[in-house]
Amino acid sequence: MYAFELHQPKSVSEAVALLADPESRPLAGGQSLIAAMKLRLAAPAALVDLGGIAELRGVRREGDALVIGAGTCHAEIAGSGDVKQSIPALAYLAGEIGDVQVRNLGTIGGSLANNDPAACYPAAALGLNATIRTDRRSIEADAFFTGMYETALQPGEIITAVQFPIPEKAAYIKFVNPASRFALVGVFVARGADGRVRVAVTGCAGCAFRATDLEKALEANFTADAAKAVSIAPDGLSSDLHASAAYRAHLIPVLAGRAVAEALK
Numbered sequence: 001m002y003a004f005e006l007h008q009p010k011s012v013s014e015a016v017a018l019l020a021d022p023e024s025r026p027l028a029g030g031q032s033l034i035a036a037m038k039l040r041l042a043a044p045a046a047l048v049d050l051g052g053i054a055e056l057r058g059v060r061r062e063g064d065a066l067v068i069g070a071g072t073c074h075a076e077i078a079g080s081g082d083v084k085q086s087i088p089a090l091a092y093l094a095g096e097i098g099d100v101q102v103r104n105l106g107t108i109g110g111s112l113a114n115n116d117p118a119a120c121y122p123a124a125a126l127g128l129n130a131t132i133r134t135d136r137r138s139i140e141a142d143a144f145f146t147g148m149y150e151t152a153l154q155p156g157e158i159i160t161a162v163q164f165p166i167p168e169k170a171a172y173i174k175f176v177n178p179a180s181r182f183a184l185v186g187v188f189v190a191r192g193a194d195g196r197v198r199v200a201v202t203g204c205a206g207c208a209f210r211a212t213d214l215e216k217a218l219e220a221n222f223t224a225d226a227a228k229a230v231s232i233a234p235d236g237l238s239s240d241l242h243a244s245a246a247y248r249a250h251l252i253p254v255l256a257g258r259a260v261a262e263a264l265k
Contacts, residue, residue: 002037002043004044004045004046004047005045005046005047006046006047006049007024007046007047007048007049008049008051008052009048009049009050009052009053010052010053010054011053011055012053012055012056012135012158012160015048015050015053015158016135016156016158018046018048019048019155019156019158020156021045021046022155022156023044023045023046024044024045024046024047024048025042025044025046025047025048026047026048026050026113026158027047027048027049027050027051028050028051028070028071028106028107028109028110028113029051029073029102029105029106029107029110029111030105030110031098031102031105031106031110032110032114032116033047033110033114050070050071050109050158051071053071055069055160056069056070056071056072056109056160056161057069057071057072057076058072059072059076059077059080059082059083060082061082061086062163064165064166065163065164065165065166066082066083066086066087066090066163066164066166067161067162067163067164068083068108068161068162068164069109069160069161070107070108070109070110070112070158070159070160070161070162071107071109072107072108072109073103073104073105073106073107074094074095074097074098074102074103074104074106074107074108075094075095075100075103075104077090077091077094077108078091078092078094078095078103079091079095086166087128087164087166087167087170088170089124089170089171089172089188089190089262089263090124090128090164090170090172092171092172093120093121093123093124093172093188094108094120096120096174096176096181097111097120097181098180098181099181102181108121108162109158109159109160109161109162112125112132112144112151112159112162113151113153113158113159114149115145115148115149115150115151115207116149116182117148117149117202117203117205117206117207117208117238118177118180118182118183118184118186118202118203119182119183119202119208120172120174120183120186120202122145122200122202122207122208123172123183123186123187123188123200123201123202123208124164124172124188124200125141125144125145125162125164125200125208126141126142126145126188126198126200126208126209126210127170127172127188127189127190127198127199127200127210128141128164128165128167128170128188128190128198129141129142129165129190129192129198130162130163130164130165131162131163132144132159132162132163133159133160133161133162133163134153134157134158134159134160135157135158135160136154136157138163139152142210145207145208145209146207147206147207148206148207150207165192167190167191167192167193168191168192168193169190169191169222169263169264170188170189170190170191170263171188171189171259171260171261171262171263172186172187172188172189172259173186173187173255173256173258173259173262174186174187174202174203174255175203175251175255177242182203183202183203184203184242184243184248184251185201185202185203185204185243185248185251185252185255186201186202186203186255187199187200187201187202187211187252187255187256187259188200188201188202188259189214189218189227189256189259189260189263190263191218191222191263195219196219197215197218197219197222198210198215199211199212199214199215199218199256201252203238203248204237204238204248204249204252205236205237205238206238211230211232211252211256213230213231213232214227214230214232214252214253214256217229217230218256218260222260222264223260223264224257224258224260224261224264225257226260227253227256227257227259227260228253228254228256228257229253230253230256231253232249232250232252232253233249234246234248234249237249
């Protein structure tokens with residue numbers, strides 16, 4: 001490591017003021033940023049630790065939505081009674097991230113802001129039509145993820161909370177990379193009270209995306225067989241040492257079918 005300043009603000013306003021310095025970076029759980037710093041892929045002059053800001057943590061119901069503070073760790077989301085009751089698929093997703101250490105340090109806001117191509121939360125945000133709240137505005141999930149490790153966040157802007165509409169049915173299934181626990185392919189399926197279906201995929205491209213062909217098929221017939229019958233083209237999907245684009249394309253409808261079967265239980 002190298003020398004850098006560490007700031008530990010106690011409020012969002014204090015953190016925002018510190019992040020006005022373009023040489024500063026926000027530190028949430030640190031599961032990605034610290035590793036990047038060790039590899040010299042990131043070299044901020046100062047870190048603004050968000051971990052001490054109480055207003056960024058917690059889970060609460062707001063009408064027909066579940067609101068989770070950006071600083072809430074994965075383990076807390078996985079164990080939350082409110083999450084288990086309102087969106088059990090989200091509690092399951094959080095409980096399958098990484099290992100015990102990662103789940104107790106990593107945060108939902110940090111994961112969304114980092115936007116790793118194989119992260120699980122972006123699929124949940126897209127699949128549940130979430131709204132990402134920041135210190136400046138509210139951003140719909142469809143407009144938030146813009147590319148590999150890229151989001152709609154502006155310099156110095158921080159996520160404060162994520163609002164998830166409560167679906168009628170939802171489930172998340174991922175094919176796990178056994179070494180990293182990231183999703184080789186992950187599929188989040190959700191159906192709203194209005195019958196609209198959203199299907200989000202992670203681990204297959206530069207960032208999570210919606211599978212519109214699967215959405216159309218499942219709106220017509222919300223069954224596992226309908227999902228598995230959809231053919232996904234490998235064009236534009238990732239191909240690496242773990243899996244080819246064709247293999248990922250094959251897995252997407254298979255996992256979507258399993259997610260639908262889980263959602264219907």
